[in-house]
Amino acid sequence: LNINENFLRLEKSYLFSETGKRAREYKAAHPDEKVISLGIGDVTRPLVPAVIAAMHKAVDEMADSDTFRGYPPEYGYDFLRQAIADNDYQGRGINISADEIFVSDGAKSDCGNILDIFGPSNTIAVCDPVYPVYVDTNIMAGRTGDDFIYLPCTGENGFLPDIPDEKADIIYLCFPNNPTGTAAPVSYLSKWVDYANANGSVILFDAAYEAFIRQGGIPHSIYEISGADKCAIEFRSFSKTAGFTGVRCGYTVIPKTLICHGYELSQLWARRQATKFNGVSYITQRAAEAVYSDEGRAQVKAVIDYYLGNAALIKKGLTDAGIAAYGADNSPYVWFRVPSGFDSWGYFDELLSHYQIVGTPGSGFGKSGEGYFRLTGFGSRDDVIQAVERLTK
Amino acid sequence: LNINENFLRLEKSYLFSETGKRAREYKAAHPDEKVISLGIGDVTRPLVPAVIAAMHKAVDEMADSDTFRGYPPEYGYDFLRQAIADNDYQGRGINISADEIFVSDGAKSDCGNILDIFGPSNTIAVCDPVYPVYVDTNIMAGRTGDDFIYLPCTGENGFLPDIPDEKADIIYLCFPNNPTGTAAPVSYLSKWVDYANANGSVILFDAAYEAFIRQGGIPHSIYEISGADKCAIEFRSFSKTAGFTGVRCGYTVIPKTLICHGYELSQLWARRQATKFNGVSYITQRAAEAVYSDEGRAQVKAVIDYYLGNAALIKKGLTDAGIAAYGADNSPYVWFRVPSGFDSWGYFDELLSHYQIVGTPGSGFGKSGEGYFRLTGFGSRDDVIQAVERLTK
Numbered sequence: 001l002n003i004n005e006n007f008l009r010l011e012k013s014y015l016f017s018e019t020g021k022r023a024r025e026y027k028a029a030h031p032d033e034k035v036i037s038l039g040i041g042d043v044t045r046p047l048v049p050a051v052i053a054a055m056h057k058a059v060d061e062m063a064d065s066d067t068f069r070g071y072p073p074e075y076g077y078d079f080l081r082q083a084i085a086d087n088d089y090q091g092r093g094i095n096i097s098a099d100e101i102f103v104s105d106g107a108k109s110d111c112g113n114i115l116d117i118f119g120p121s122n123t124i125a126v127c128d129p130v131y132p133v134y135v136d137t138n139i140m141a142g143r144t145g146d147d148f149i150y151l152p153c154t155g156e157n158g159f160l161p162d163i164p165d166e167k168a169d170i171i172y173l174c175f176p177n178n179p180t181g182t183a184a185p186v187s188y189l190s191k192w193v194d195y196a197n198a199n200g201s202v203i204l205f206d207a208a209y210e211a212f213i214r215q216g217g218i219p220h221s222i223y224e225i226s227g228a229d230k231c232a233i234e235f236r237s238f239s240k241t242a243g244f245t246g247v248r249c250g251y252t253v254i255p256k257t258l259i260c261h262g263y264e265l266s267q268l269w270a271r272r273q274a275t276k277f278n279g280v281s282y283i284t285q286r287a288a289e290a291v292y293s294d295e296g297r298a299q300v301k302a303v304i305d306y307y308l309g310n311a312a313l314i315k316k317g318l319t320d321a322g323i324a325a326y327g328a329d330n331s332p333y334v335w336f337r338v339p340s341g342f343d344s345w346g347y348f349d350e351l352l353s354h355y356q357i358v359g360t361p362g363s364g365f366g367k368s369g370e371g372y373f374r375l376t377g378f379g380s381r382d383d384v385i386q387a388v389e390r391l392t393k
Numbered sequence: 394l395n396i397n398e399n400f401l402r403l404e405k406s407y408l409f410s411e412t413g414k415r416a417r418e419y420k421a422a423h424p425d426e427k428v429i430s431l432g433i434g435d436v437t438r439p440l441v442p443a444v445i446a447a448m449h450k451a452v453d454e455m456a457d458s459d460t461f462r463g464y465p466p467e468y469g470y471d472f473l474r475q476a477i478a479d480n481d482y483q484g485r486g487i488n489i490s491a492d493e494i495f496v497s498d499g500a501k502s503d504c505g506n507i508l509d510i511f512g513p514s515n516t517i518a519v520c521d522p523v524y525p526v527y528v529d530t531n532i533m534a535g536r537t538g539d540d541f542i543y544l545p546c547t548g549e550n551g552f553l554p555d556i557p558d559e560k561a562d563i564i565y566l567c568f569p570n571n572p573t574g575t576a577a578p579v580s581y582l583s584k585w586v587d588y589a590n591a592n593g594s595v596i597l598f599d600a601a602y603e604a605f606i607r608q609g610g611i612p613h614s615i616y617e618i619s620g621a622d623k624c625a626i627e628f629r630s631f632s633k634t635a636g637f638t639g640v641r642c643g644y645t646v647i648p649k650t651l652i653c654h655g656y657e658l659s660q661l662w663a664r665r666q667a668t669k670f671n672g673v674s675y676i677t678q679r680a681a682e683a684v685y686s687d688e689g690r691a692q693v694k695a696v697i698d699y700y701l702g703n704a705a706l707i708k709k710g711l712t713d714a715g716i717a718a719y720g721a722d723n724s725p726y727v728w729f730r731v732p733s734g735f736d737s738w739g740y741f742d743e744l745l746s747h748y749q750i751v752g753t754p755g756s757g758f759g760k761s762g763e764g765y766f767r768l769t770g771f772g773s774r775d776d777v778i779q780a781v782e783r784l785t786k
Contacts, residue, residue, distance in 0.1 A: 003511060010664060112669030117396060118394070136668045265396070279641070
């Protein structure tokens with residue numbers, strides 16, 4: 001018996017355990033001070049009434065033999081796949097149909113599991129800083145240092161990395177971006193789609209923060225870009241859209257026109273899911289469907305407006321304090337360069353000890369994140385207002 | 394860009410699409426006849442009241458910012474891991490603790506995903522007939538014909554396959570078995586545990602039908618066998634135990650004492666799950682917890698008794714009709730040799746056209762299933778009684 005030795009090459013992620021540890025230690029030493037966390041990457045507002053009502057109704061259906069549902073369809077119930085196709089795509093003039101949508105327990109699972117359908121000898125392009133799951137899942141699949149192309153995202157390139165000269169087979173893009181909060185315009189994404197189609201590459205487009213887009217001209221889906229249906233897989237989630245981090249539902253879109261060496265990638269993913277997955281809870285799928293009702297839509301938008309309002313206050317507070325800050329316009333994340341004289345972790349300690357604010361050091365997301373810092377709008381409004389007062393005093 | 398070409402070696406599974414197609418065609422040609430399905434592998438009884446109450450309560454908690462829950466812990470909430478450890482293990486005198494339990498969205502996902510932690514050059518032993526997921530997930534991972542050892546399960550060996558002479562690194566065992574309905578006694582499982590410990594192999598023990606065990610002396614867990622904590626991973630599910638096929642919850646047990654080349658397999662699985670999975674819905678986990686309450690336990694037992702009662706009636710009907718039938722005592726499945734003159738598919742057609750009963754041909758589960766047939770107790774009591782009347786007339 002042998003183990004997958006690639007696991008031994010994974011670095012242990014210390015980021016959030018280390019920030020948590022330092023915050024706990026500070027609180028223990030200063031029990032009378034109120035420490036505010038702006039480091040949180042999880043939603044905090046409750047599920048909206050339309051979703052709650054749909055879940056109660058679905059639970060009751062499961063209590064009655066006439067309406068009970070057993071195994072769900074492996075790719076999602078038709079009612080949900082159709083609601084997604086109608087609302088997130090067709091309604092925006094994007095030609096994606098229900099049978100190109102695969103419902104799952106979340107974008108994180110899909111982002112990792114999608115590698116099952118690709119062969120071993122592919123090169124991988126990832127942004128730096130980056131969501132660590134993209135890199136770690138590739139290491140688990142056997143890829144080593146030489147297989148990765150890191151794309152630095154810095155203030156100099158507006159956090160929109162340059163298209164590389166070398167060929168990457170699989171390109172991970174996440175817009176609006178975690179952690180930088182940057183949204184990508186059509187002109188930028190078009191360059192990637194053209195690059196992918198010229199090189200026979202696939203773009204794995206993580207659109208988990210799509211619902212935070214408020215500016216016009218920013219695509220909500222990669223499929224708004226001409227040619228993307230031939231080179232892109234899109235991951236979406238109800239986690240940040242509708243506060244489903246604790247409910248677990250997302251979906252992956254693979255257009256039938258996305259073909260590699262004569263094989264439809266959607267067919268490979270369909271087989272992967274039918275073999276290694278058994279569908280999503282009926283109750284959860286009814287909850288997701290309710291996000292698209294008139295009430296659900298309005299209620300969910302109000303929650304996102306709340307988080308966006310928090311992010312805008314944080315950004316203004318930083319700006320007023322003389323710090324140039326990015327993100328927040330189409331994202332819950334605020335990203336900024338730490339004041340000179342600090343590195344990311346040094347500023348973490350400064351913010352904690354002088355302002356009693358917990359954030360996340362940019363270096364925790366990758367080498368090019370050094371010297372940057374992330375704050376998030378997922379907390380309560382009162383906490384955000386108080387934190388901003390401290391920063392601007 | 395290249396795809397995972399192992400997918401091209403997968404055989405398309407025709408079994409249930411073919412049985413469904415023949416049943417539909419028969420019904421279309423005979424609209425006045427009542428066709429009864431005893432082929433169903435999914436539960437049909439509604440969720441029990443204790444589970445429904447727990448879900449409503451959890452949904453309400455998600456509606457209030459004071460009790461809302463975001464991302465669940467990746468390995469399951471402590472309340473559920475502890476309830477599992479207490480009830481399914483410690484309470485039965487088995488030394489498994491909460492931190493050796495990993496809650497997931499179901500045993501099918503875990504059975505497939507577990508291969509992530511093993512290296513490429515392992516040989517695989519599987520029963521024949523078998524649940525196709527075990528084989529297909531290994532083919533996806535790159536294993537070919539030579540890497541498999543098939544263990545024939547036939548009437549001659551009482552559907553308990555002989556221990557092989559050659560070495561298998563990974564051994565899939567499922568008891569009570571799908572499709573044969575066979576339960577395995579301690580003496581039999583001990584042979585496998587001894588073999589695994591002697592060869593440094595790992596047993597993947599699928600105990601999805603554990604709750605159907607009623608006979609004394611039949612282990613409910615592989616860890617009732619001395620030495621199993623050093624060689625076995627156990628998969629459990631609430632799907633058949635508590636009717637959760639549409640709710641999605643299961644768990645995997647990896648004892649800390651299960652070590653391969655110095656590495657704890659539980660650590661590898663913990664990293665796999667933390668990287669490629671994001672936990673199970675809070676509502677679902679509260680539902681699973683309710684299965685262990687006094688009411689939940691009694692209610693769930695009554696449902697399983699109902700299915701077992703169906704299976705017993707089917708078995709008796711077959712016996713009365715002169716057919717030797719197996720399973721049903723500790724399983725929802727009834728397995729029998731088809732009358733001479735038929736193969737499995739021939740008997741499927743005979744049963745459909747002469748008795749208007751739909752079942753599942755044993756050959757669909759593997760070569761050694763040829764000449765056998767599966768009926769299940771998951772339907773309604775009225776249907777079962779009517780089917781048995783037809784068989785015995």
